[in-house]
Amino acid sequence: MEKTELLRVRVSPRLKADFEEICKTFGNEHPADMLREIVDSFVKLNLDRLGDRVVVHISKPEGYDPGAWRVFVKLRNPDEAIWMGSIVPFRFPQLDKRRLHSDDEYRAVVGLPDFSGYELGGVFFNGEWRGHLYSNGIEEDQNPTPIDQVKESLRSHITAHLDKFKSS
Known part of the structure; x- marks a missing residue:
């Protein structure tokens, strides 16, 4: 550097x-x-201690269906998503009646915590991740998980994940 x-x-x-x-x-x-x-x-x-370490932006672009949202996550320090020279993939937080989905170039396969299998997650490139959020199995206006809660859950989940690799 x-x-x-x-x-x-x-x-x-x-x-x-x-x-x-x-x-x-x-x-x-x-x-x-x-x-x-x-x-x-x-x-x-x-x-x-910096409040903008992980910034999550959720928006509703024009033309998106009800229950569909655009999600953008940016890291203050892109190097936090790299450990021992490799990009670190991450799982999505579990959210009631919500589903996150990575854009193709930000998609990763990640292991489940109990080692019982795999699921699709995300990966940062140059400190950014992009994807979509959907209301899952319920109408958007009935969804028990508000967008602000999704935003905070995603931010805290990614922060905790990055912390696992911080001192290594």
Whole structure:
């Protein structure tokens, strides 16, 4: 990854000298490298504090049938969907009378938690997932799962899934 941005901080001469000496004891002759590692670890550890880590947008485009919705999910940090060099697929949350369906290019086969089989789920590309949401087996105006609940369930479900791979 290209590193072009600079973090600057003013510290006392004593703190700077101590930091440089500590870096040397860790075998790191370049304090900037150590500082980069510290900042990177801090951000990874605290990324969940940012409210826009996983953004879910559900809309009703013109011409869509009743009970059909367009869904778009975007990750603040696309690298969160990659683990050990591979894209991490995800399951959809279980929602009463709702069904999520990935667009073709965002579709993935995922294992069930009890290892009893597989189901269709989703996968992020460049930090994005796209698909559809349908009212399943019931008229939209009778659906017990409101769109806001779907949105929050999808956001929290994906966040929890990404957290499983965060420290790995």
